[in-house]
Structures are given as C-alpha cells and as structure tokens.
Amino acid sequence: MFTHNNMKLNRISSLKGIITVPGDKSISHRSIMFGSLAKGTTKVTGFLNGADCLSTASIFSHMGIEIDFTSPTSFYLKGKGLHGLCKPTSRLNVGNSGTTMRLVSGILSGQNFSSSLTGDTSIVKRPMQRIIDPLTQMNASIKSASGNGLAPLIIEPNNLNGIIYHSKVASAQVKSCIMLATLYADSASTIIEPNLSRNHSELMLMSLGANVSTINSTITIQANPNLEATVIDIPGDISSAAFFLVAGLIVPNSEILLKNVGINPTRDGIIKILQRMNGNIELTNIRVINEEPRADILVKSSKLTGTIVDGAIIPTLIDEIPVICVAAAVAEGQTIIKDAKELKVKESNRIDTMVAELTKMNVCISSTDDGMIIEGGNQLQGAYVESYDDHRVAMSLAIAALIAKGDTSINNSECITISYPGFFDDINLLSN
Ligand code: S3P
Numbered sequence: 001m002f003t004h005n006n007m008k009l010n011r012i013s014s015l016k017g018i019i020t021v022p023g024d025k026s027i028s029h030r031s032i033m034f035g036s037l038a039k040g041t042t043k044v045t046g047f048l049n050g051a052d053c054l055s056t057a058s059i060f061s062h063m064g065i066e067i068d069f070t071s072p073t074s075f076y077l078k079g080k081g082l083h084g085l086c087k088p089t090s091r092l093n094v095g096n097s098g099t100t101m102r103l104v105s106g107i108l109s110g111q112n113f114s115s116s117l118t119g120d121t122s123i124v125k126r127p128m129q130r131i132i133d134p135l136t137q138m139n140a141s142i143k144s145a146s147g148n149g150l151a152p153l154i155i156e157p158n159n160l161n162g163i164i165y166h167s168k169v170a171s172a173q174v175k176s177c178i179m180l181a182t183l184y185a186d187s188a189s190t191i192i193e194p195n196l197s198r199n200h201s202e203l204m205l206m207s208l209g210a211n212v213s214t215i216n217s218t219i220t221i222q223a224n225p226n227l228e229a230t231v232i233d234i235p236g237d238i239s240s241a242a243f244f245l246v247a248g249l250i251v252p253n254s255e256i257l258l259k260n261v262g263i264n265p266t267r268d269g270i271i272k273i274l275q276r277m278n279g280n281i282e283l284t285n286i287r288v289i290n291e292e293p294r295a296d297i298l299v300k301s302s303k304l305t306g307t308i309v310d311g312a313i314i315p316t317l318i319d320e321i322p323v324i325c326v327a328a329a330v331a332e333g334q335t336i337i338k339d340a341k342e343l344k345v346k347e348s349n350r351i352d353t354m355v356a357e358l359t360k361m362n363v364c365i366s367s368t369d370d371g372m373i374i375e376g377g378n379q380l381q382g383a384y385v386e387s388y389d390d391h392r393v394a395m396s397l398a399i400a401a402l403i404a405k406g407d408t409s410i411n412n413s414e415c416i417t418i419s420y421p422g423f424f425d426d427i428n429l430l431s432n
Contacts, residue, residue: 007394007413007424009401010382014253014301015430019244021236023048023073024262025419026172026200027292029056029099031077031232033107034201036065037183038079038208040229045074046260047234051418052097055119059104062088079229082183087113091152094119096347096389096418099173101151102131103201106177108155109140110184116145118152122389127345128153131177134165138181138189162187162223169342170315172197175219179205179212185223193217195312198266203291204232235262235294239392240420242270242320244430247399248299249279250330256430258297269317271297273324277304277331306333306376314339319346322396325354328374329363330403337371347418348390357385357393361400361408382406391418398427 028048033056035042047053049072057067060077064086069075085107094100094117101117105128108115118124129149135142141156162185167174170193179201182189196217206212207230211222241261248256263271263283275281280302283295304327309317317324321343328335343350355367360383364375382404387394394413401408416423 005412005414007398007410008407009398009410010407011404012251012402012431015247015251016255017430018257018259019426019429020259021240021244021261022050022420022422023234024237025050025052025239026099026198027204027234027262028053029097029103030200030204031234032056032060032067033103034204034208034227035077035079035229035232036060036063036085037082037107038227038229039081040079042077042079042229043231044077045233047073047075048237048419049073050421051095052100055093055095055097056100056104059092059094059100062092082224082227085111088115091116091118094123096120096122098123098126101128101153102173102177103180105131105135105142105153105155106180109135109138109142109158109181110160112157114156116152116154122347124151126150130169130171130174134163134174134178135181137163137165138178138185140181160185162189164190164192166192167194170195170197170217171342172201176201179219179221182221182223183210183225188220188222190218190220195315196266197315198264200264200292207291233289235289235292236260237419238262238267238270239319241297242323243395243399243423244426245270245274245281245297245299246323246327247402249274249302249304250327251402252301254301256299258299260294261297263293263295266316269313270320270324272313273307273309273317274327277307277327278302279304304331304376306331306335306374308336310336310338318342319392322350322354322392323399325358325365325372325374326396326400328376329358329365329378329380329400331376333376335374335376338368339370341370343371346390348388348393350390350393353388353390353393354396357397358400360385361404380404382408384409385411387412387415389415391415391420395420395423398423402427
C-alpha cells in the first residue's frame with residue numbers, strides 16, 4: 001500500500017472495525033516535563049511513542065532525568081523536584097516539536113544554569129517571540145540567537161517575577177510556558193487568553209500539587225509549589241482519532257469504534273463540528289481518569305453538510321482543521337473556516353498547504369486571510385501530493401485519498417511518525 005517515504009493509496013469500499021489510537025501528544029509531553037519537576041517516581045501509561053515526545057524525553061535525559069521504559073508506551077520517571085535538573089552538556093534539540101521548544105523554554109528560564117535550544121528546519125522558522133516577550137517581562141534572560149525572534153534560543157539564569165499577561169493568541173504553548181516559568185518566580189502569574197486554549201497543563205500541574213485557578217479564559221498559577229509524583233494514564237489523542245472520525249463518515253459502508261479517546265472539552269471541537277455537519281458519531285463508556293475525560297467513539301458513514309467553523313471553538317480543534325477540510329470537501333454545500341490565522345504558523349502554513357494539495361485532488365477550496373472556504377461535492381481525484389513534512393497534512397491527504405478516484409501518492413509521508421506511527425497499519429486493519 002505504501003513505501004516508506006512515499007505512500008500510495010487508493011479508493012477503498014469500506015472501513016470497519018475497532019482501533020485504539022496512540023496516546024495524546026500534548027499530555028505525553030507534559031507527563032515527562034512535569035514528572036521531571038515533581039519529587040518521586042511518576043508512572044506513565046498510554047504514552048505516545050512518536051518522534052516529538054521522544055525529543056522531549058531525550059531533552060530531560062540530557063538534564064539528568066532517568067526514564068525507564070517498560071514498554072514503548074509505559075515508563076517510570078524519577079523526578080528530581082523543581083530544582084533538580086542538571087545543566088545539559090550541549091545545545092538541546094527539540095526536533096520538530098513546537099510544544100517542546102515553547103514549554104521547555106519556560107522551565108529553562110527558571111534554572112540556575114545557562115542553556116540553549118534548537119530544532120529542525122521547520123521549527124527554526126516558527127515564531128518564538130510569542131514566548132520571548134512574556135518571559136522577558138518575567139525578567140528571564142532569553143534571546144533569539146540571531147535576533148529575529150526565531151530559534152535557536154539562548155537562556156541565561158535570572159530571578160523571575162510573576163506577571164499579568166494578556167495573550168494576543170489563544171495558545172496553550174504560550175500559556176504553559178508562562179505557567180512553567182512561574183513555578184520558579186517570586187509571585188503568581190495570571191494569563192488572560194482571548195479564548196480558552198487546551199488546559200492539560202492546568203489539570204496535570206494541579207494533580208501534582210500546584211495551585212492553579214481558572215475563571216473563563218483567565219488562568220492564575222501560584223509560584224514555588226511542592227510538586228509530588230503521581231500515576232498518569234494518558235488517553236488516546238483526539239487529534240489522531242480525528243482522521244478516523246472523518247474517514248468513518250466519508251468512506252461508504254463504514255463503522256469504526258475508536259477506543260479510549262480523550263474528550264477534554266478544550267479539545268473536542270472536532271466532534272461538535274462533525275456532528276453539526278450531520279455526522280453520525282456516538283460517545284459511549286464516558287469516564288474521567290487523571291481529570292481527563294475519555295470515551296469510546298462510534299462513527300458511521302453519513303451524508304455530511306457544510307458548516308461555519310469560527311470563534312471560540314477554533315482553539316478546541318486547531319490541529320484538526322486540515323482533516324475538517326477533507327470532510328468539507330465531501331459535504332453538500334459550503335464550509336467556511338475563519339478566525340484560524342494560527343494555522344499559518346503550525347508545522348507548515350496549513351492554509352496554504354491544504355489549499356494547494358486539495359486543489360490538486362479536484363477540491364474547490366480557496367484561502368482567506370484567516371481560514372479557508374470549501375465548496376463541497378466535487379468528486380475527488382487521486383494526485384501526486386506533498387506533505388511539506390507536516391504530519392497532519394500527510395494524514396489528512398491520506399484520508400482524502402481513500403475516497404478519491406485513481407491513485408494518490410503522498411511524498412514525504414514519513415513525518416506521520418511524529419504523532420501516529422501506526423497510522424497506515426490502522427488503515428489496513430480497518431479496510432480488510
Ligand atoms: C499544543 C498546543 C497547540 C497545538 C499543538 C500542541 C500543546 O499549539 O497546535 O499541536 O500541546 O500545548 P498552540 O498552543 O500554539 O496553539
């Protein structure tokens with residue numbers, strides 16, 4: 001069905017069966033970072049063994065944290081408390097991971113040693129001024145090595161103060177960066193977001209003993225907590241489930257049960273939008289573990305209709321917009337996606353990349369300043385498309401390929417290992 005870095009796919013007649021998607025990427029990163037700052041041994045299950053989270057693991061190993069994997073998705077981590085990290089002997093490398101770069105910058109700003117952070121060719125083009133600004137207001141010494149607001153970042157020790165920060169963007173990475181630096185500050189910080197972004201940092205830090213309060217989209221975190229290790233079970237990633245939610249809806253004669261998917265309300269916009277588009281999606285076995293709600297999700301083929309995706313729901317589905325474009329391509333009528341400028345600064349400019357590649361597949365899609373407009377209903381055609389080394393673009397195009405006429409070849413598809421190493425195996429499993 002595919003070669004290693006150039007996946008070939010074609011139309012399939014149905015998708016049927018049960019799958020368990022890999023662990024949540026955001027929560028997996030945090031389990032390593034926050035576990036390292038807690039005292040005692042953190043036990044983690046359901047970890048995402050993908051390239052980004054392994055970059056985080058490697059960074060904390062370089063700072064003296066022992067992580068003992070008992071399976072690819074489970075480990076014991078010996079936390080050393082807020083002040084137990086060791087000075088790394090070389091520049092830390094985050095690979096492709098924006099979450100690692102931005103959150104770890106907050107932690108490093110509070111250390112009593114100097115450090116520097118870099119990453120791959122994509123990460124060194126993504127905006128870091130959004131964290132340099134608030135950290136500088138906290139009196140951190142953090143600089144872009146070439147002075148252009150981009151990585152590599154150079155961090156020197158300094159005493160930090162708490163801040164009140166009005167963030168221009170609803171970004172959990174910015175919010176979490178400030179929260180983590182505040183652990184080392186002399187007073188609390190308050191972050192006011194335009195809309196509430198994903199709240200995994202708040203939930204996990206509270207479960208470790210931090211004092212965090214949230215009122216609407218205003219978050220306050222107290223400085224200098226005592227963090228104690230705990231047991232963390234990570235749910236499946238709704239952002240990975242999203243590909244099979246859309247596939248189950250648009251491939252005819254399909255019925256897929258997705259087990260143990262995280263349905264945190266700051267992340268579940270994809271379910272709401274697909275249901276609004278007339279998608280047959282049912283949640284069962286809803287339960288809460290480690291403050292993170294999860295469910296089994298049953299999805300069946302449906303006749304979708306277009307919709308408008310905008311406003312406060314955007315941060316709750318920001319990573320799912322590429323695959324929402326695929327659902328919209330098949331839906332009857334028009335879909336408008338707006339208020340989503342943040343798409344321009346993800347692993348690729350996802351407005352440009354999705355418009356370019358879906359156009360090659362005969363989708364009627366155009367870009368706007370802050371989103372896209374899609375006229376649904378064209379028959380999709382197979383094409384030779386590019387991933388731009390963006391895992392979510394590659395997987396969205398793969399789902400489009402499953403309903404396209406003729407072969408689709410996705411160039412540079414290997415990037416999917418960032419968040420979903422077994423993605424093609426799961427397609428195979430469901431199509432047999
Ligand atoms: C993430 C936050 C989001 C998201 C990213 C993961 C996180 O980014 O797009 O994939 O784990 O905090 P922003 O916070 O920049 O929106």
